[in-house]
Amino acid sequence: MRGRPRAVARLIxxxxxxxxxPGSAADxxxxxxxxxxxxxxREPYRAGVIGLTGPPGVGKSTTTSMLxxxxxxxxxxxxxxxxxPSSPFTGGALLGDRVRMQDHATDPGVFIRxxxxxxxxxxxxxxxxxxxxxxxxxxxxxxxxxxxxxxxxEVAIAGVADTTVVLLAPGMGDDxxxxxxxxxxxxxxxxxNKADREGARATVRELRTMVGLATAPWRPPxxxxxxxxxxxxxELLAALDRHQAYLEESxxxxxxxxxRARDEIEAVALARLRSRFSALHGDRLDALAERLLAARTDPxxxxxxxxxxxxxxxxx
Numbered sequence: 038m039r040g041r042p043r044a045v046a047r048l049i050x051x052x053x054x055x056x057x058x059p060g061s062a063a064d065x066x067x068x069x070x071x072x073x074x075x076x077x078x079r080e081p082y083r084a085g086v087i088g089l090t091g092p093p094g095v096g097k098s099t100t101t102s103m104l105x106x107x108x109x110x111x112x113x114x115x116x117x118x119x120x121x122p123s124s125p126f127t128g129g130a131l132l133g134d135r136v137r138m139q140d141h142a143t144d145p146g147v148f149i150r151x152x153x154x155x156x157x158x159x160x161x162x163x164x165x166x167x168x169x170x171x172x173x174x175x176x177x178x179x180x181x182x183x184x185x186x187x188x189x190x191e192v193a194i195a196g197v198a199d200t201t202v203v204l205l206a207p208g209m210g211d212d213x214x215x216x217x218x219x220x221x222x223x224x225x226x227x228x229x230n231k232a233d234r235e236g237a238r239a240t241v242r243e244l245r246t247m248v249g250l251a252t253a254p255w256r257p258p259x260x261x262x263x264x265x266x267x268x269x270x271x272e273l274l275a276a277l278d279r280h281q282a283y284l285e286e287s288x289x290x291x292x293x294x295x296x297r298a299r300d301e302i303e304a305v306a307l308a309r310l311r312s313r314f315s316a317l318h319g320d321r322l323d324a325l326a327e328r329l330l331a332a333r334t335d336p337x338x339x340x341x342x343x344x345x346x347x348x349x350x351x352x353x
Contacts, residue, residue, distance in 0.1 A: 042148055045175045049150055052164045052171070056308065071167070074174045084116070084173040085281060088198030090184040090223075095206040096230040099264040100273075101183050105141050107270045108179050116172035116180040117149040118165060148172065166197055166301040195223035196300055199293055200280045202273075203257075204228045205244070207236035221247065224257045226276045232261035232269070255283055313347050321346060 048070060054063035087104070089097050101117060108115050141147040152164060165182065172180050184194050195201050203224035208231075221227075227248070229240050244259050251257075258276045262269030284290035325339040334342075 042145075045148055045171060046150065048171050049152075049164070049168045052167045053152070056163045056167075071170070074170070077174075084169075084177050085179045085200070086169060086182060086198045087179060087277060088182045088184065088194035088201045089204060090194050090201065091204035091228075095204040096264050097183050097204055100202075100204060100228065100230055100262065101181050102140060103262070103264045103267050103270050104181060104273070105147055106267065107274050109141075109144065109146055113178040114146045114176055115148075116175070116177035117147070117183070118168055118172070118180065119149065119151045119183045120165065120185050121151050121153060148175070148177065163304075166297065166304060169197060170301070192223050197297055199284060199290060200225045200277055202226045202228055202277075204230050205240060206231040207234045207240045225255065225280050226273070227257045227259045228269075228273060229259065229261045230264055233263050237261060254287065255280070255289075310347065314343075 051063055051067050051070065055061065055067040058064065089101055089104075091097055098119065101119070105115050105117065141149065150168065152168065169180055169182070182194060182198060201223050203221060203226070205227070207229065221244075227244055229237055229244070231237070241259055241261060248256050248259065258279070260269055260273045260276050262273060264270075281290075284293070322343065325334070325342060328334040329336060329339055
C-alpha cells in the first residue's frame with residue numbers, strides 16, 4: 038500500500054474528530070490535508086467500493102475476511118472500513134469486526150479500520166465517505182465497507198458503494214420477508230451465507246422468486262457461501278466481477294461515483310451550516326421562539342430570519 042498505515046489511520050481519526058466538531062482546529066487541519074490529497078492525486082480515484090450489509094448474525098465480518106483473502110490472492114491492495122455500533126460509554130467503536138479479521142492484521146497490503154456509527158442511521162458512520170477518499174488516495178484497489186447490521190433500514194451503503202452485497206442466512210426467522218422492503222431493494226449481489234444449514238435451499242428459492250419480479254436492467258445474482266470455510270468465495274468474486282463489468286459498460290459506474298461525490302460535498306456543506314446554526318442557539322433563536330408562541334410571527338418567517346442571520350454570519 039502506497040499510504041503509510043499510521044498516516045492513514047491518523048488522517049481517518051482526524052476526519053472523525055472534524056466531523057464530530059465542525060469549525061474546530063481538527064476541522065481546519067483536515068481541510069488542509071484533503072486539499073493536499075487532491076493536489077497530489079496523479080489520476081482520478083478508481084478504487085472499487087464494495088458494501089456488505091444484512092441483518093445481524095449473517096456473517097458479514099466472516100464474509101469480508103473471506104473476500105480479503107481472495108482479493109489478496111489477485112494481488113489487490115485492500116482497504117476495509119468496518120462500522121461497529123457505538124459504545125454507550127465512550128461513543129467509540131466496539132471493534133468486534135476488527136477482532137474477527139485478525140488473520141490479515143500483519144498483511145501490509147490490507148488496511149482495516151473500525152469506525153463508530155455514533156448514532157448515524159443507515160448502518161454507516163458520518164465519516165465514512167471521506168475515509169473512503171483517504172483509502173483511495175492511499176492506493177487501495179478495492180475497499181470493503183461492512184455496515185453495522187441493523188436490518189431493513191440499513192440502506193445508506195447504496196449511496197457510497199459501487200456494488201452492494203446483501204447477505205442473508207437460513208434459520209434466522211423470516212429474514213427475507215423482513216428485509217424485502219428495505220435492504221433487498223438495494224442489492225447488486227445476494228449472498229446466502231451459512232449455506233450448510235437446513236433451509237438454505239428454501240431461502241435461495243424465495244430470493245429467486247423475488248429477483249424474478251425485478252424489472253431493472255441488472256438482476257442480482259444469488260450466491261451461496263459458507264464463509265467460515267471459504268466455500269463459494271470464487272463464485273462471489275465472479276459475481277462481483279460481472280457487476281463491475283456491467284457498471285462500466287452501462288455507464289452506471291460513473292453515475293454512482295458522481296452521486297457519491299455530490300453527496301460528499303453536500304454533507305460537508307450541511308455540516309458547516311449546522312455548525313453556524315449552533316452559534317444561533319442562544320438569545321436570537323429563543324426570541325424567535327417567544328414571538329412564535331405569542332403569535333407575533335409564523336414559523337416560515339422566523340426560519341427566514343434565522344437563515345438570514347446565518348448568511349450574514351451574525352451570532353446570537
